[in-house]
Amino acid sequence: MTPARYQPPCLDMSVPPHLPRLLQGSDVLVFRPQCSVYCKALLHWSKADDVTVLTLRIVGAALSWWEDGKEKLSETFGLHPSCTVFQLELYALHRATRLVSSSTDNKVNILSDSRSSLDLLRNPKLSHPLARSIKENIARVVCEGREIKMFWLRAHIGTAGNERADELAKTAALQSTSHDYDKVPLSYVRKKIREESVRKWQDRYATSSTGAVTRKFLPDVNQAYRITRSAKLTPAHVQMLTGHGGMGEYLYRFKLKESPKCECDPNIIESVWHIILDCPRFLAARQDLETLIDWNLVESELKDILADTKHRPHFLSYSDRVFRVAARRNSTIAPTRNQYQYFKPQSQPSQHHHKQLLKKQQHISCWIVEKKEKLD
């Protein structure tokens, strides 16, 4: 057994705490505890279903009290699955110090393989309720004139007490049906609120009467958020993903084009899907893309192609090119009457302005007539 010496946490902050170190030589003789409490916290991901590869988070903690090389007693604890590793380890130490506090032994060592928890306990500003409780337990033991020391013990090196605590913690994690500690961390509450918000968002998104084109590309809001944040989207991409842009179908709907038909065939509507999947104008580029990504470009596969980080850049490059070509072609078509009115509203004089112009013309005509009469 090669545990490291550890300063009792925060009992006397005027004494600088020692850094954990491995015991050597005469130190080994000092470390001959009559009573040792091995505490162990366990977090494990277990595969619950071979088909769906669903993993379950199982947690447990245990204590094993040893005297003169034999186990005197042991305790196992079930904890809420949402507990963090920090909570698990602190809870194990909390129960160990509580056990020592309720005992009558004069000198007890607590051994844990969680170095981070022992280090954290040395922080006087640590305000976690479990950390406070551990410090109170230790202070109580010290006030009674007894001694309690905490050591870091390297895990899985064959120490009998630690191996026993490890085994007990596994049993607790797998078999416990009740929770000895169920105070969930704030991060868990935040996660649950976020999950609920996303679920409502997904419901609204899936049942909305608008955004049908976007839903075909991005059916899941979480995925949509990730893709739109990570991909470098151009204006042409936004036109494709929303269905709002320079394609004939959209321009015709808003009376900005006389016909929704595509240049390639007067019987086919120039929709988002036609441009990406069917239009013969982009056949060569489409075939190049399909060869490059080894994927058939069909409507039902677009969401998977976009979700694939390896193939997404190739698809976005292709779609940017074809939509820019389609939009440029539609922008060169002569504007309809409505489009003219939309873009040049000031070219048509208002009624009031028209009356003023007529008055001015009449005034000028009268003035010309008067001048002529004078000249005559």
Ligand SMILES: [Zn+2]
């Ligand atoms: Zn076409």
